[in-house]
Amino acid sequence: MNGKQVLLTGGTGGLGMGVTPLVLTRGAKVTIPYRNSAEVDRLKGILSPSDFEKIRFVAVDLTDETAVKNLVNDMGRVDVLIHLVGGFSMGKTHEYAFEDWKKDFDLNLHSTFLACKYSLAKMLERDYGRIVTVGSRGAVQPGGQMAAYSASKAGVVALTLAIAEETKDTNITANCVLPSVIDTPTNRDAMGAENADRWVKPESLGQVICFLASEAAGDVRGAAVPVYGNI
Structure with missing residues (x-):
């Protein structure tokens, strides 16, 4: 990804803690949207000052279409989209509030659609792109x-x-990863750490993501890659 313009959503989250440093080591120029400054401070704590300075941070609500459109347009070009934003929830179907259902779809699916929609439009202009x-x-x-x-x-x-x-016969690929439980602080708080050694490490999942986002993965398209750890 050397010199590539990368839009990395969720780069300040639990998974992002493992993925962002790996993307930076590959020479990418990284834009990370965020919701609050505490998220940025958390990432700052694990990166060297020189690596931290390579990131362009932009305050964006990724469920707001106009905001996402402006974010992508301001980048000029998007060579790689790595979309990590998402959230986990549980509840019995007959008890689950419709408002919570809609929030889950906003966070997990609608944000993905908006990021993909506008990044893909930029990629098609240059006939190059990697979507993960x-x-x-x-x-x-x-x-x-x-x-x-x-x-x-x-x-x-x-x-x-x-x-x-849709992107067959182009130099644009789209793939996804399918993790099981990821070893993040949030999951340890919610589930305890007794079985954390069997969960997927963010850095391990990051290696798979970075491969799919690289030029080397040009022949991989439409894959849903299981990354289950030892569960």
């Missing part, structure tokens, strides 16, 4: 009390594979 999204094991193996999460992540997978079909 994050689905979930739950998208292909739904579990109980995970209806909203699994359905919204299944939409991410379907969207990504549809883009891959």
Whole structure:
């Protein structure tokens, strides 16, 4: 990704803590949208000052279409989209509030659609691009009390594979990864750390993501790559 313009959403989150440093080591020029300055400070704590200075941070609500459009247009070009933004939720279907259901789809699916829509338009102008999204094991193996999460992540997978079909015969690829439980501080707080050694490490998932985002993955399109750890 040397010299490539990379839009890295969720780069300040738990998964981003593992992915962002890997993207930077590959020589990318990185733009990271964020919601609050605390997220940026957290990332600053794990990067060297020189690496931190390579990132362009932009305050953006990724569920706001106009904001996403302006974000992408201001970049000039987008060579790579790595979309990490998402969230996990649980609840029995018959008890789940419709407002919460819609929030899950806004966060997991609608943000993915908007980021892909405007990044893809830029990529088509130059006939080059790499799109990598994050689905979930739950998208292909739904579990109980995970209806909203699994359905919204299944939409991410379907969207990504549809883009891959639309971009055949171009130098644009679209692929997604399907992690199981990721070893993040949030998941440790919610689930305990007893089995964390079996979960997927952010850095391990980041290696897969960075490959799919690279020029070397030009022949990989429409893949949904399982990254399940030892679960």
